[in-house]
Amino acid sequence: MCAMARPHKPLLSTDRIVAAAANLVDAEGLAALSTRRLAAELGVSGPSLYNHFRTKDEILEAVADSVSAQVDLSMFDGRDWRTALHDWAVSYRSALRDHPNIVPVLARGPGRRPAGLRLADAVFGAMVEAGWPPAQATSIGALMRYFVMGSALGSFAGGFVDDETAYDPADYPHLGQAHLLADRQDEIDERAFETGLTALLDGLAHQFEQLRRTA
Amino acid sequence: MCAMARPHKPLLSTDRIVAAAANLVDAEGLAALSTRRLAAELGVSGPSLYNHFRTKDEILEAVADSVSAQVDLSMFDGRDWRTALHDWAVSYRSALRDHPNIVPVLARGPGRRPAGLRLADAVFGAMVEAGWPPAQATSIGALMRYFVMGSALGSFAGGFVDDETAYDPADYPHLGQAHLLADRQDEIDERAFETGLTALLDGLAHQFEQLRRTA
DNA sequence: GTCTATAGTTGGATAGAC
C-alpha cells in the first residue's frame, strides 16, 4: 500500500500552485485563499505547499507577478510614445480586469517582483527615450498606474444596485437612471476608460508640445 | 457590585463604533478589523457590537461611508465645471489617502450608502448642468473615480524598495535611480497626481470644446 | 516531497442572564 510519502514525480510545482491560487482568488476573492483550501484544489495536503513557498504571502506575491507578466510590453519598441502608451494601458487594464481581486496586492508596488519591475522599466525607459525628462517620465508611470488600477479595481457601473426604488429622487435628484447602470456594466466601464485614457493622452501631448517649445 | 448588565447610559453608539473601526483599519489594515479586537478598543465585549450592527460587513460599509462623507462637494455650487472637478478630485483624493486601507471597500461602489450616493449625485448633476450630455457625464464620474481611487490605493513611489542592490542594471536598465523613490514618496505621488489631473482636465476641456462646436 | 498529527490562534455569531 502506497502511503504517498515521497512520490517519484513531484506532485506540485510553483507554476501549478500559482495557477491554482490565481483561479481561487479570481473565483472567490482574496479572503478565500487559504493554504488548506488551495491544497485541496490541488489534491494535496495543506503543509505540502511549504515545500515550494515559505509563506502564504509568497504565494500571493507570485500570483500578483504572474498577472504583471501577462501585460504586453512589445509596443514600446519603436512606436511613438503616445500610441505605445495607449496600447500599453489597454493591455495593462485588460490583464488586471481578468483578475480584479488581486489588484490590492499589485497596488503594493513592484517591490522585488521581476515582472512588475520589467513593466516599470519598459514604460519609464520608453518615455525617457521619447524625450520626456526623467521626473516627468516617473510621473507618467505613476499616473498611468493610478488610472489603470483604479479602473480595474472594481466596476463603476456595477457599484449601483439594480433596484429602481433604491435611489429616491428626493434624496438624489440626478440619480433617476442610476439603477440602469448595473445592466450595462462592461459597456459603461469600457467607454469611461477609453474616454479617460484619451483625455489623459491628449493632455500629456499638450504638455509635451509645450516642453518641446521651451526647450 | 455592578455586573454591567444593562447600563443606564449606552456605552456604545454607531458613531463611536465607526470611528474606532476606522482608526483600527487605518492603523493596522482591513485584516486587523475583527469584532473582538474592535470591541476591545472600545472597552466592551465582542457581542455588544451586535446590538448596533447586524454583521461585521455592516460596520465596514459604515466606515466606508464615513470616508465618503468627508469629501467636500460645495465646489459644485456655481463654479465652472473644470475648476469644480479639479477641486473635487483634490478633496476626494485627500479623504481617501487618509484611509487607504478602506479603498478596496469603497471600490465596491456606492450601492445604498448615503454619502457615496450624494457624491455621485453631485458630480453627475453638476456635469449635466454644465452642458455635458448624460452619457458623458457618467463617463466623467467613472473616470475620475478610477483616477482618484487608483492614486489613493497605494503609493507609487513607496512601491519600490529602498535598496540600491535590488534593481540590477543588467535586468532593469532604466531603474538605476528607482531605489531613491521611496525616500520622497509623498512629493512624487503628489506631483504625479497633479500632472495626471491636469492632463485629464485638459483633455476633457478639449472634448468639451469639440462638443460645443458640433452642437 | 508528500504525508499525518497537531500546536496554538483567531474568527463571526448566538443564547440567555441581568
Place this chain on the structure above:
DNA sequence: GTCTATCCAACTATAGAC
C-alpha cells in the same frame, strides 16, 4: 444594551515519519 459562556469553524505553520 451589555454581559458571560459557548459553539464550531477556520487559519498558518511546524515536527517528524516515510
